[in-house]
Amino acid sequence: MSAYVVRRVISMIILLLLLTLVVFILFSLLPADPARLTCGKGCTPAVLEANRHKLGLDLPVIQQYWEFMKGLFVGRIYAADSPDPVVCNAPCLGYSFKRGEEVLVLIKDRLPATIWLALGAFILWLAAGISVGVYAALRRGRWQDKTVMGISLAGYSLPSFFLGLMAIFFIVIRLQLLPYPSYVSPFENPIQFFQTMLLPWIVLAILYAAFYMRLTRNQMLEVLGEDYIRTARAKGLPERIVIRKHALRAGLTPIVTAAGLDLAGLLGGAIITESIFSLPGLGSLAVNSVNDADLPVIVGITLVTATFIIVANLIVDLLYAVIDPRVRLVS
């Protein structure tokens, strides 16, 4: 087991390094000159050149990459030889001259909204998806099953932005059941927090739950056809225990996999949901940075998000072994 973990962690680190390199090369294609952002209206070529040097943008891509990686571990000082150097402490994910802030600080500021959004939606969609999926499986072929499958199909055919806009239109504008979304921290004003988050949670959860209903149902149907379920029933176990202890546990593994990866993806920011409900999360920070051509922030968010996904991959694989003893971790 431990050898397997070590091997996986090493390959994860390699993948992360590769990923940062690819991101760097990709973004070096961008003509958007971050130096220009630091240099207001009365910009002369000389100032621009100086700023470019300050940011390390006059270096070859590989060297910029090296500087970036070094900054991650030991911190970094921009424009060390100028009168006003900018210090970026380790772990330095870059510095946004556009916003005059370290990228890591920007990301940390935006992370809570994203985490709240992702977690709330995650709980809702898992609860709804799994319970309804199991229900449909137990009523398979009957009208309940068909209704659930119909709803699920409609659910995952709805584009998130359309669903979100409809929610705003009906619930906020027409029926005025909720005030216009405006995010506050739950520790400051819990009521306003819930009023703001309710719709985004539901909208996101509907999209994912639709998919999880199907997944759970199909999984359950497959497992319920197994011999050991017949054995459990033949032993005279109550149906409730057969379902919960025998079928559900075996059927859950692929659901855990999918759920872990989906949650990780969401932690990188639900771009569309955040922009529709104007939540100050990573997704809306990303969109704003794209519009501002604020390169360091884009690179930072990309890397953070990708790290979430890669780490989640690893955790899911390890969890898999815990849930399902049949999975052997031999090399």
Add this chain to the structure above:
Amino acid sequence: MSKTGVIDGPAALASDEVASRSLRQIVWARLRRDRLAMVCLIILIFLYLIAIFAPLICDLLGVDPYSFDKESISDSGGGPVGAWGGISTEHPLGVEWGTGRDIFAQLLYGLRISLLIATTATILTVFFGTVLGIVSGYARGKTDAVIGRIMDLILAFPFLLIILALSGVLTQRLTDLGVPDGNPSRIMYLIIVLSIFGWPYLARIVRGQVLSVREREFVEASIAMGASRYRILFKEILPNLWAPILVYATLTLPTYIGTEAALSFLGIGVLPPDTSFGGMLGNSVSYFSVVPSYLFIPGTVLVVLVVTFNLVGDAVRDALDPRAGRV
């Protein structure tokens, strides 16, 4: 959210006792019995025809998506005159805010662009996913490892963000390469990025299938007879993979329609005067509290389109492998 499960069964299908009928005949017979699927299929064909003949239909109805109609909007503010976004005999679905361009015509042209992007991207995704999946599964060893790492890398990217961030520069690159400036470049960019981020999902499925098919006797026989590698890969192995590939394709197309709409909604799709569903929905944000039809008309058409495709996709899967899905 990955919507693709591992599809088991082409091997089981191929060895069905009805050897006298080809797989295609069996599947078609099953599909024909599925009434809902046939209705959806007819709707889809109808939608494609509408998309192809959009200019003709607009001419017949006397509407076009580009010309301004100042008379249909109010002088102060530019809002449409009349209820429901200015629906009238001249403009069956109303007019756009500020310009008076016909919504119905925009919708038809938007359908055209959405279908063009989604269909082409699906074809490319299927092509690359299949070829790389087969090669990776058959070659194993180093080639497999390299392709596998590339897939891991692509799947780890937050693709929406990357597509957004790179849209400006890569569209420019395409223009430099000789693709006409403006919308052709933008459409091509969307097709390319959708395919690049889409193929690994299919390649994984195909690779898994190839790993089992390559061990079967007919492949061994073919190797023994000295068949070329190309022949083994594409004439012997590929025909056994059509089922999962077809299922994947029919379920990818609606996903791409949705993704394209989302990207246009975020502002990187085609530019006015052209538009797509996502673009129309994006524009509706400023006005829909006053003119809800801006939101509901393109939204409804989009949902109908995606639902129909998904229903056909489900039906194809059921027909190819009755055990999967509905059981």
